[in-house]
Amino acid sequence: MAVLSGIEVEQRPAHPRKNRVRWTASDEASGLALISPTLLYAVALLFLPILIVVAYSFWTQDYLTIDRTFTLQNYQTALGEPIYQDLLVRSLVISLVVSVVTVTVSYPIAWFISFHGGAHKNLWLFLITVPCWTSYLLRVMSWKVILGYGGVMNTGLLSIGIIDKPLTSLLYNSNAVVITLVHSWAAFAILPIFVSLEKVDRSLIEAAHDLGDNKLMSFLRVTLPLSLPGVISAFLIVMIPTVGDYVTPKLVGGKDGVMIATAIQAQFGKGANWPLGAALSVTTMVIVSAAAGIAVLALKLLVRMAK
């Protein structure tokens, strides 16, 4: 079922090619013709806009006009100004923590559904994904209600006598941002891991047991390495989008939880400086991609060592 299992579609072999040569050529043409409306749409409204962002990042804002001479000045500002440095570092750290936590807490759930879901796997997956399909804005708002000074957590703890005055440390900091983001992205982590666990040949695990591996060893040596592609997809699908999250830091982050998206947005608002906004966007993407790449390599290495 899994709506998101399509992510893995590229790994699925396409229909076997027919032997008739004339048909192969026509297959190619038909395929391209059929995909072209969607592809053109994506090129026009996704690929070109991104190219424009990259172009803008090398230009300068001259009051109301744009000076199109090539410059690296925006990148100097983006990487050199302490405020942007802080925001970039914090965004990166938060997205890294969120993705590690999300993948770690979600793995057992994916494992449970795949290995013990029985006839109700689809129902389980549905139950897990439903919360993630409800409004993101409303879920963040709900966390604000839970963690606030006069919120559910504080008034609840007060009324049962665990604390005697409301905790102020719950809301408006990076922890609140991390909790909220982990909650938001849970299903996105579970689905790819589930898909890859489904592909693990169960007899290999049995073989490991028969050959004397205990639960932990067979997990580390068989299940985990074989499900690694799913773990990596889950990690990327959580980490890269969360680095640019706008709503969560705005609503629950307070002063200590501001992330880079707020700075990017500001460049397109009143104090308009599109080129700087563009440079901040590009910098964020490049840095998060690099960080994600390093994290994936580290993960692969760790798993290999555990083997």
Add this chain to the structure above:
Amino acid sequence: MSGRHGIPKSRWLPAYVTVYLAFLYLPILLLPIFSFNNAATTTFPLAGFTTKWYASLWHNTALLEAARNSMIVGISVAILSTVLGICAARAITRYRFRGQRAATGLIMAPLFLPEIIFAVSLLMIILQLGVELSLVTVILGQVIFCLPYAMSVLISGFGGFDRSLEEASLDLGETAIGTFRRVTLPVVAPALVSSLLVSFTVSLDEFILAFFLSGTEPTLPVYIWGQLRFAAKLPGVLALGSVMILISILLLTLSEIIRRRAEHRLRAQGALNA
């Protein structure tokens, strides 16, 4: 202790799953609980039952306007992403061509991008072209965002499709259009409906693109965002939010039921043919 296939089953895992589900559902259940609470604050213990916050929604013209905008955007986005999704999903599952991976990658890319970056990039290109921000620009942007979801649903729907049925139909003299209408369509219809429902739900709840691209016509999430600054407006927002969550869950459940029934039917047919 051993489960099926000799896979070890642990005792703590079901407990963990329960806690995890509670963590997932708690924030979503809190909104409806407080939306019936007879107080303007969100504190325990609850202050008594009321439906006044829901009643107040009906007299709020700004909200009804936003709801109308959301409907227009949601329906347009659902139709556009499903039509574009059908083309791409069909091309990918039916044919094999050079550049297939790159094309699929580009269409699926929004799943792996921070939303703010393509919201900003769309804003730049739209303003650069001198186009006025309106619901149309929201629709254009949200289609990009919904396409990966529509595609996933459609690919899994088309993937199980038996090509020999179409070939048989063509061999027996049916035209290409006739084959599509009488053979292909009935089999893939559940995936189409699913894709429409999922895209509509995603659009209904989408905030960032709507926030950047809607100009002076807010959709429901943009309207809610505007209300969040006022503490006194919170109960009304909670009631509205509860209605939206209910709609999302109903649409998704419907989509899931349709898809599952289709899956069962396909499986039964497969068993029959074998």
